[in-house]
Amino acid sequence: MRRAYPIALALLLTAGVAVVLVSLRERAGDVRPREILLGVETCAECGMAITEEPYAAELITEEGVAKFCDIGCMLVYRAKHHPRGEGVRAMFVHDWATKQWMRAERAFYVRAPLYTPMYYSLFAFHSREEAEDFAGEGAKVWTFQEALEFARRQGGGPP
Numbered sequence: 001m002r003r004a005y006p007i008a009l010a011l012l013l014t015a016g017v018a019v020v021l022v023s024l025r026e027r028a029g030d031v032r033p034r035e036i037l038l039g040v041e042t043c044a045e046c047g048m049a050i051t052e053e054p055y056a057a058e059l060i061t062e063e064g065v066a067k068f069c070d071i072g073c074m075l076v077y078r079a080k081h082h083p084r085g086e087g088v089r090a091m092f093v094h095d096w097a098t099k100q101w102m103r104a105e106r107a108f109y110v111r112a113p114l115y116t117p118m119y120y121s122l123f124a125f126h127s128r129e130e131a132e133d134f135a136g137e138g139a140k141v142w143t144f145q146e147a148l149e150f151a152r153r154q155g156g157g158p159p
Contacts, residue, residue, distance in 0.1 A: 031060050031089050031090040032101075033058050033060075033090075033092040033101045034058060034060075034065050034067075036050055036053060036056050036058075036067055038050060038051055038052075038053060039051050041067050042067075042069075043067065043068045043069040043070070043073050043117075043118075044059075044066035044067060044068060044073075044077055045068055045073035045074070045076055045077040046069065046070075046073050046118055048069045048117060048118070049069070050067055050068070050069045051069070051117070052069075052117060053094065053099070054094050054096065054099050055069060055070050055071065055094070055116050055117050056068060056069065056094065057070070057071050057073070057074035057091070057092060057093045057094075057104065058074070058090075058091065058092045059074055059077065059078055059082075059088060059090075059091045059092075060088070060089045060090045060091070060092075061082070061087045061088055061089060062087050062089065063087070069117040069118060070116050070117045070118040070119075070120050070122075071093050071104075071109070071116070071120060071122040071123075071124060071147075072116065072118055072119075072120020072121075072122050072151060072154065073117075073118055073120070074091065074093070074104070075120075075122070075147055075148055075150070075151030076151045076154055076155065078091065078148065078151070079148060079151045079152045080155075090103065091103065091104035091105060092104060093107055093124040094124065095107070095124060095125055095126045096123040096124060096125055096134065097125060097126070097130050097134075098126070102124065102126055104124070104144060105144045106126075106144070107124035107125060107126070107144060108124070108125045108126075108127065108128045108130075108131035108141050108142065108143065109122050109123065109124055109125075109131070109141070109142040109143075109144070109146070109147040110122070110123050110125070110131050110134050110135045110139055110140075110141055110142070111123075111139070111140075111142070111150070112134070112135065112139060120154070122147060122150075128141055
């Protein structure tokens with residue numbers, strides 16, 4: 001019986017340290033996108049079902065996770081509810097070329113005459129070069145701040 005007590009204490013301490021380390025990692029900015037249940041979860045901005053993962057986006061705050069069917073929906077939501085970025089821990093979009101999640105603030109955006117779920121027609125890329133190749137002649141490549149300004153003009157909060 002005496003040996004069980006130190007082992008139980010060691011297990012409790014190990015579990016406690018693991019919880020603290022995970023919490024600190026998330027506070028330090030190592031926040032990751034959450035899984036989206038396609039066809040089940042709905043967009044926090046427009047209410048439409050999220051059905052196509054390459055167009056999906058996420059915004060993570062201190063309160064929780066908001067999921068979106070379209071990059072434009074996330075940017076409009078961000079502009080309306082967090083105009084200066086207050087409380088936002090991370091934002092994620094899919095890189096159009098690789099379909100992998102990436103931080104929205106690091107992406108380059110192209111508005112192209114192609115379908116997206118809510119017709120914002122915004123596509124994100126890891127690099128400016130990939131965005132320029134996709135854009136072709138005449139289209140402009142935007143930074144995150146420029147894409148956010150576009151969202152504000154679409155009705156997403158203060159100019």
